[in-house]
Amino acid sequence: MPEPAAAATAATATPAPPVLEIDRLAVSFAGVPAVREISFSVKRGEMVGLIGPNGAGKSTTLLSIMGAAPVVGGEVRVDGASLRGRRTEDIARSGVALVPEGRHIFPGLTVAENLELGEISRRDDGSHPDSEIDVRELFPIVEEFRHRQAGALSGGQQQQLAIARALLSRPHLLLLDEPSLGLAPSVVEVVWSALRQIRERGVTILLVEQRAQITVQLADRSYVMNNGELRAELAPSEAEDLEKITTAYFGATAEGER
């Protein structure tokens, strides 16, 4: 955890390090590589998209940032500090929040209890006032259904709860894993609009998604991941260029992979 004083000096003297730096990160599950030496970074206030087909290694990349995947090479740095060997709970407590794939809310607990768990990692040291967000305003349903069992909520409501819960830790880096997965189109719109607002408040976001076009449109830049590698970088202006996105997605096959 960087000292606030040291961080301030770094900001004035040299350019501040990116909030997130992935440096030749490699992850293997029992010898089978899932992420192959990828490198990219996310600057303060940026929203970066990570798109690609199933099994590309996107979720694994997010989990390895949280110290929850078997990293075999390279490293992850947050605010310039290496996360190597740090425990998941300590990374969470240092201001990185993941909204995991499949939401992973606690269905047997109430909505209020789920939110209370989100506050465990909150640091009231004022070091990140930029991420002060009124989640109850952003997601009114979490207030409305406070005393309900979280498992009784609809899928879309559970997703909103999962994002609200992550925001309550006041993260300065928010990782989202397929927040639109399995949701009805109207609910997807609610989630996207919330993401826009969260970004406007200055939270740095890394978004993993299957919905390629809207992600490319929304993010400052997007990387296409396939077979554990980054295959292309796309700017928002390229969101309409479906051919380019498709090639980036499936181009690997043409190069004789598999």
Place this chain on the structure above:
Amino acid sequence: MNWIQTLVDAIGLGSVYALVAIGLALIFGVMRLVNFAHGELITAAGYTLVVAHALPVPVAIALAVLVAVVLAWLMERVAFRRLRNAQPATTLVATFAVAFALEAVWLIAFGARGESADLLSSLNEPAIQTGGVTIRWVTIAMLGVGGILLGATTLLLNRTKIGLQMRAAAADFRAARLLGVRADAVISAAFVISGVMAAAVAILLTAQQPLVTPTFGLEITILALVGIVVGGMDRLTTATMGGFAIGFLNSLLGNLLPSSERVYLPSAVFLIVIIVLLVRPVGLFAPRGASTAERL
């Protein structure tokens, strides 16, 4: 000995088994670990009462609780923590290893014959005597302590921060850690509570019958484990009810069988267990359509 007397005694012993069940179910809920060595915590507390029998009763009780809690914490710290990501079979074998190692320690230190922890035997005096039914103080103590500790555990789980974190960890350990729940703290808390339960069991059992042998805690733990499985081991309430039920049944059958047939007591208990598991494999007290989502 009449029916009401038999029932009263069975309820008392059922409460003690319920305390064993709470200790086991808490660890299983948080860690998915069947702690076979839980019985050694009971034995350790029992031998503490043996050693401390000359001290004032409150001091001896406090020492027994302290020893069981420290041993529970150490067990996790030394043996189970490194195996947290191991296969369930590996950790189960590790709990056997810890249990047998400690049993050898008891054998060497205190011998096989057993020692007397004659500290609270005055509790065997009758408290209430009406119409041929005798309620002894020890039965009241079993019910009272059982009720208080069950209530306290419920309050701790439902009303405190660490309790909420334990429930979250029991439901989805990885998701809890992603939110910043400290795995070590939650697991240590579960072991400390299980140590308190074990000490209470030892105190109540020695009050009824002061002989402490190296397998003092083992027998009740095995039977309570069976009760937990029968009741439904993935929920604290059903596990506790299962523990109570097996203690109740054991005491009831023990009183009903004539002394010459008492050797068949375990067979009778396990026959009933097998029938229950055949009819309701998810657990006797598990709600209809039970899933494994909620564990504490």
